Amino acid sequence: MATALIYAHAAGPDPRHTGAPGDTTCADADCHVGTPLNGGGGSVVVNFQNGLTYIPGERQTFTIVITDPKARVYGFQMTARLESDPVNGQAGDFTAGFQQLVICDNSTYKKPSGCPAKYPVEFIEHSEPFASNTIYVSWTAPSSDVGNVHIYVAANAANGNTTETGDHIYTADYVLNPVAPCTDVTPSISAVQSAGGFNSTAGLASGTWLEIYGSDLTCTSGRQWSGGDFNGSNAPTSLNNVQVTVDGIPAYVDYVSSTQVNVQAPDDPNTGAGIQIVLTNAAGSSNALNMDKNSIAPALLAPSSFNTQGHQWVVALHEDQTFVGKADLIGGLPFTPAKPGETITIYGIGFGPVDPATPAGVITPLQNSLQNAATFRFGHTAATLSYAGLAPGYVGLYQFNIVVPNVSSGDMPLNVDVGGASLNQPLYITVSQ
Numbered sequence: 001m002a003t004a005l006i007y008a009h010a011a012g013p014d015p016r017h018t019g020a021p022g023d024t025t026c027a028d029a030d031c032h033v034g035t036p037l038n039g040g041g042g043s044v045v046v047n048f049q050n051g052l053t054y055i056p057g058e059r060q061t062f063t064i065v066i067t068d069p070k071a072r073v074y075g076f077q078m079t080a081r082l083e084s085d086p087v088n089g090q091a092g093d094f095t096a097g098f099q100q101l102v103i104c105d106n107s108t109y110k111k112p113s114g115c116p117a118k119y120p121v122e123f124i125e126h127s128e129p130f131a132s133n134t135i136y137v138s139w140t141a142p143s144s145d146v147g148n149v150h151i152y153v154a155a156n157a158a159n160g161n162t163t164e165t166g167d168h169i170y171t172a173d174y175v176l177n178p179v180a181p182c183t184d185v186t187p188s189i190s191a192v193q194s195a196g197g198f199n200s201t202a203g204l205a206s207g208t209w210l211e212i213y214g215s216d217l218t219c220t221s222g223r224q225w226s227g228g229d230f231n232g233s234n235a236p237t238s239l240n241n242v243q244v245t246v247d248g249i250p251a252y253v254d255y256v257s258s259t260q261v262n263v264q265a266p267d268d269p270n271t272g273a274g275i276q277i278v279l280t281n282a283a284g285s286s287n288a289l290n291m292d293k294n295s296i297a298p299a300l301l302a303p304s305s306f307n308t309q310g311h312q313w314v315v316a317l318h319e320d321q322t323f324v325g326k327a328d329l330i331g332g333l334p335f336t337p338a339k340p341g342e343t344i345t346i347y348g349i350g351f352g353p354v355d356p357a358t359p360a361g362v363i364t365p366l367q368n369s370l371q372n373a374a375t376f377r378f379g380h381t382a383a384t385l386s387y388a389g390l391a392p393g394y395v396g397l398y399q400f401n402i403v404v405p406n407v408s409s410g411d412m413p414l415n416v417d418v419g420g421a422s423l424n425q426p427l428y429i430t431v432s433q
Contacts, residue, residue, distance in 0.1 A: 012125030018079045019171035020152035022087035027169035040168025042068030044155035053179045054141040061228030064135040068157030073129035075156040083148040091149040094124040095138040101127045136227030145178040182219030184283040189214035192277045199299035199425045204291040207360040208350035212261045222257040233363040241282040247275045252361040264396045267360045297350035311428040317345045337432035340406040348398040354389045364390040372419035379412040381405045409433045
């Protein structure tokens with residue numbers, strides 16, 4: 001469906017190539033040829049933020065995942081139709097996101113006021129090919145209960161040979177049922193801690209991650225942010241009407257449920273005791289809980305599942321993305337010890353500012369350097385760091401690429417100093433000569 005052709009139609013296909021009633025697809029002689037529709041050995045799947053339901057008037061994010069054994073670039077077109085009028089009944093509104101545009105049935109771009117009354121059906125599609133097989137689409141449901149809504153999607157898994165041959169077209173359709181919105185009640189928070197998968201006692205600092213526990217935090221059963229919640233590279237400060245402030249400044253909301261909310265703390269130069277954490281939903285604001293705030297609150301990824309065989313093990317990865325550790329450390333996961341001279345990767349939070357600066361709540365755009373000097377020691381032997389900074393492509397996640405020093409084989413403490421202070425996190429790692 002789109003690149004040459006995704007290159008001949010780099011801005012996406014003409015309207016009505018989704019496979020919906022009244023539509024065709026791009027698996028035809030005028031578009032992509034050589035492989036039958038849905039015959040390329042892959043698929044297109046849509047994951048729905050609210051399951052197969054919609055709440056009238058509420059925006060949600062659809063996640064399109066295209067799989068194909070030979071694809072190099074990807075394109076798509078999607079439409080939403082009323083079950084009562086599957087050919088011409090537009091259901092809700094699409095909002096164009098990154099590398100996307102919305103066109104109307106008459107091949108014009110959708111205006112802020114919507115598509116013309118004579119051509120009401122909307123089609124959201126790529127404006128240029130995607131390198132990633134995962135695409136996020138923002139859709140706002142109809143303002144009232146209009147019955148079932150059908151979502152139709154067609155995807156092109158293109159081989160990038162700049163011809164119409166060899167590309168694979170896949171289609172899928174889904175039915176969303178209307179449900180009544182849930183109703184928030186006034187929330188109550190009982191505890192706040194730093195992210196438990198790292199070190200729940202690390203404390204509060206600008207840019208670190210917090211877990212907030214309580215009751216009635218939201219009526220939503222559980223939702224994590226997705227690409228459609230971002231404004232460009234900026235993370236959301238509200239998710240399903242849940243907001244959190246730290247010292248009166250909005251935090252970045254990553255996950256919400258009735259009993260737990262996860263946020264990234266905002267940038268704020270203030271430190272000391274009595275920093276207030278407050279959560280607000282559609283019904284009102286919670287009680288305030290106080291935390292002590294430091295300039296940094298460093299912690300390394302070491303979840304409770306890695307607490308076994310008498311030690312808390314750090315999560316460390318080889319270059320092939322398998323885990324560092326004894327082969328029998330955790331059943332079902334691939335572990336091998338680290339080798340002296342190899343480079344392994346460890347992740348953390350709360351290590352403080354970097355150069356060039358990346359603010360809290362922003363996807364890290366490029367490599368950078370940690371301002372606070374960090375030292376990793378295997379036992380008493382210091383390691384060389386080939387990278388220490390925020391991980392590009394992530395929000396608030398630090399990456400350390402560590403050259404394993406020449407130490408004896410065995411299990412040993414991993415000791416970390418940052419900014420002149422030792423990390424309060426007893427961790428172990430395994431090395432084999």
